[in-house]
Amino acid sequence: MRVEIWSDIACPWCYIGKARFEAGLAGFAGRDGVEVVHRSFELDPGAPAPTDVPVLEMLAAKYGVSREQAEAMEARVADAARGEGLGYRSDRVHGNTFDLHRLLHLAKAHGVQDALLGVFYRANFAEARPLGDRETLVALAAEAGVPAEEAARVLADPDAYADAVRADEREAAELGATGVPFFVIDRRYGISGGQPAEVFREALERAYQEGAVQPLASGDAGVCGDDGCAVPTA
């Protein structure tokens, strides 16, 4: 089974949803047969990079609310994060995530995509580190197992993995995703949002039990098997 997860590093529900999905996956008996692939989605592709705009300022401007109201909104999301045992700081900054998604594609080539996404989430939400800063990104990539010089090279070349990020985003649109996180099981079922772990576990079990693919055409004609190959009788 393959689960694809569209998400953005700037998205609190993606951060929380990743933990909830992993809890659901841990409770699923067939977990060892599940391959997880992370896909790119930018919530704010027009955001400047790098930027030092505090998230609370961005939220107040975006929703047209006071700083106190923005803080209250953040506090409720922070409660949900802490409910999953996750750190959450509202003094983080807001910025463009395109470069981070490019690095996640590099990490995929090294087999450490999931690890790097986890490191990015922690750095952003639990540690409020400046993700517009290249040295910070290279250090985080290295922490996840991506060779530092390769990460630096990708950051220096704006075309590196840019097509891969855009292809993921196009695919999200084709699948009808308008927000993230968006989880897709075997291209068959879609789950929108950072749902409770139980929702993920049940979805995995449902897809697993249906299991075998639906036959569209079959029959002896044109098949080779244990008993040899079918031979046309015409």
Place this chain on the structure above:
Amino acid sequence: MRVEIWSDIACPWCYIGKARFEAGLAGFAGRDGVEVVHRSFELDPGAPAPTDVPVLEMLAAKYGVSREQAEAMEARVADAARGEGLGYRSDRVHGNTFDLHRLLHLAKAHGVQDALLGVFYRANFAEARPLGDRETLVALAAEAGVPAEEAARVLADPDAYADAVRADEREAAELGATGVPFFVIDRRYGISGGQPAEVFREALERAYQEGAVQPLASGDAGVCGDDGCAVPTA
């Protein structure tokens, strides 16, 4: 969309089915969005390697028929191959294909898996070349774009890609495949056998039109989108 094709180089219907699938794919408007992945399947894992057993001898022994009857069976399969514009020789030899599948996994890492499978089919069925011969295999791999020294290294190391071959075969069994070729579209639909091109085209169109994944859970809770992130109201 992703189409996985389980096949064996020793399987005439896989050879014919590949051409028919490609004809069906060529007639499908969404062909540029289709990724094809070849998966390993051995029809005769117990076959000795390398071997010089003529296919006609193997067939006569397997089915308990005379050489003339084996020739007549082959002639009917050859007609089907020629109907797709494919060369077909019955003086080819029969042998173990495990090493060939290992090389196809190496070719996948180089992005030339489809090319190498085509080269193997042509060498076996149209040219009756000895596929138990390592030098022949290295030359064929190089023709498809696999560096010769890497192919030689994989052939010299019986463990290289062995797990990948066995994982494919396990997956075929899990999906209920008992023969090849076996085509799976998006892990949703299965097509068994070298069916007419039209069957493949229709299956691709059906899967494409259904397109969007089926939502299992959604709602505003826990989603970030263009309008910002949902905030718990509790």
